[in-house]
Amino acid sequence: xxxxxxxxxxxxxxxxxxxxxxxxxxxxxxxxxxxxxxxxxxxxxxxxxxxxxxxxxxxxxxxxxxxxxxxxxxxxxxxxxxxxxxxxxxxxxxxxxxxxxxxxxxxxxx
Amino acid sequence: xxxxxxxxxxxxxxxxxxxxxxxxxxxxxxxxxxxxxxxxxxxxxxxxxxxxxxxxxxxxxxxxxxxxxxxxxxxxxxxxxxxxxxxxxxxxxxxxxxxxxxxxxxxxxxxxxxxx
Numbered sequence: 279x280x281x282x283x284x285x286x287x288x289x290x291x292x293x294x295x296x297x298x299x300x301x302x303x304x305x306x307x308x309x310x311x312x313x314x315x316x317x318x319x320x321x322x323x324x325x326x327x328x329x330x331x332x333x334x335x336x337x338x339x340x341x342x343x344x345x346x347x348x349x350x351x352x353x354x355x356x357x358x359x360x361x362x363x364x365x366x367x368x369x370x371x372x373x374x375x376x377x378x379x380x381x382x383x384x385x386x387x388x
Numbered sequence: 389x390x391x392x393x394x395x396x397x398x399x400x401x402x403x404x405x406x407x408x409x410x411x412x413x414x415x416x417x418x419x420x421x422x423x424x425x426x427x428x429x430x431x432x433x434x435x436x437x438x439x440x441x442x443x444x445x446x447x448x449x450x451x452x453x454x455x456x457x458x459x460x461x462x463x464x465x466x467x468x469x470x471x472x473x474x475x476x477x478x479x480x481x482x483x484x485x486x487x488x489x490x491x492x493x494x495x496x497x498x499x500x501x502x503x504x
Contacts, residue, residue: 374484380430
């Protein structure tokens, strides 16, 4: 399968601090998707990036796709306790298969 | 509201037992998937089906088989459960598309299997 590496594995932040998780690949990615899994829940789709250098925002979340399409990042500004969960990146490979990074577990202290 | 339903949230089985995990989706999606989720390892693809009776192996198919007799239903079978198959199993579905415009995964709630 495809190899998508995600760092860090864990991140603990104080509420109000920023948070970033990174996905990296040794090969060019056709696209990158991001999912969020709340504690005890299942992954839920957040966004898909397709174009080189693409940046998309959802309120306090900023998603970027690298110029070379080998990396992506998710940045959360001023974290809140509702941001707690595990964030996964995934490549939608060959249009119909999905390979996931190992996830970044975010804990936010109030 | 779209829905992927997994038959059991929690199962406890004994080593050597045959285990069936069932998944049903109501979105008329062509693609269905079984993933295994373990801490620090993310979601690993076990099997993928892109049509009725069609399947492809994922990264970790050993010890598992699947069945897709109807479009809405995708079953994961552990022929002889072992303790290293204790895990969270997630079913998902998506539209089959040749473009990148759509096609995100919709997940079920997960089935946590413990093999003693």
